[in-house]
Amino acid sequence: MTRIEELRDNLGVVRRRIEESCRTVGRSDEVQLIVVTKFFPASDVRLLAKLGVTDVGENRHQEAVAKSAECEELGLRWHFIGAMQSNKAGAIAGWADVVETIDRPKLVSALDRGAQSRSHEVDVLLQVSLDPPSAAHRAGADAGELSALADRVVASESLRLRGLMAVAPLGEDPAAAFTRLADVREQFLQEHPSATVLSAGMSADLEQAIALGATHVRVGSAVLGPRPAVK
Ligand SMILES: *Cc1c(COP(=O)(O)O)cnc(C)c1O
Numbered sequence: 631m632t633r634i635e636e637l638r639d640n641l642g643v644v645r646r647r648i649e650e651s652c653r654t655v656g657r658s659d660e661v662q663l664i665v666v667t668k669f670f671p672a673s674d675v676r677l678l679a680k681l682g683v684t685d686v687g688e689n690r691h692q693e694a695v696a697k698s699a700e701c702e703e704l705g706l707r708w709h710f711i712g713a714m715q716s717n718k719a720g721a722i723a724g725w726a727d728v729v730e731t732i733d734r735p736k737l738v739s740a741l742d743r744g745a746q747s748r749s750h751e752v753d754v755l756l757q758v759s760l761d762p763p764s765a766a767h768r769a770g771a772d773a774g775e776l777s778a779l780a781d782r783v784v785a786s787e788s789l790r791l792r793g794l795m796a797v798a799p800l801g802e803d804p805a806a807a808f809t810r811l812a813d814v815r816e817q818f819l820q821e822h823p824s825a826t827v828l829s830a831g832m833s834a835d836l837e838q839a840i841a842l843g844a845t846h847v848r849v850g851s852a853v854l855g856p857r858p859a860v861k
Contacts, residue, residue: 793827
């Protein structure tokens with residue numbers, strides 16, 4: 631099988647899983663697929679674009695800056711979904727159309743400066759932590775921090791607040807984690823009714839995420855195959 635055939639088959643399976651999940655819970659709105667292309671070459675991104683993929687996700691600035699430049703003419707929407715360092719935030723605004731992992735105030739100002747200097751607006755999701763407070767590598771803001779963080783994004787010059795993002799913790803039933811997320815989101819939407827994006831669900835748990843309201847799923851290995859361990 632050629633690579634494009636493999637990707638076409640895998641995409642078909644993932645798209646059917648998304649449709650089936652929507653049908654099961656009676657959702658008629660569209661769930662947006664973001665294909666996570668981290669660790670995979672620009673040649674795969676090109677094939678995905680040919681197969682109708684519009685949104686791709688990357689988690690490392692160095693890798694993404696090169697890949698997005700190589701794929702510039704494809705007109706894809708690039709999502710940054712990785713851990714963010716404030717010294718890279720400005721540069722990330724150079725290629726990312728959507729930054730999904732804003733979890734502290736410092737990132738907002740740095741990203742906004744980057745977006746301004748490149749004179750293009752960047753869509754922002756706030757990352758919500760679903761980890762227990764004792765977890766070693768927590769990513770994301772606590773529910774109680776979202777309000778202040780959202781206000782900063784709204785007050786920024788070149789960022790648009792679009793919604794929330796989360797990753798289900800390893801070792802917990804994803805449905806339980808996404809149920810907490812749905813509660814957080816309900817509160818959040820009362821203050822920011824137009825920030826309706828909910829990015830949740832990956833290869834292993836997209837069904838549970840869609841059942842609990844995800845509008846965007848981020849799927850890597852189910853489309854591209856297993857990722858190379860390290861690069
Ligand atoms: C890698 C990654 C994904 C995709 O994970 P798969 O299990 O390969 O689908 C989704 N979201 C984030 C934040 C990631 O880092």
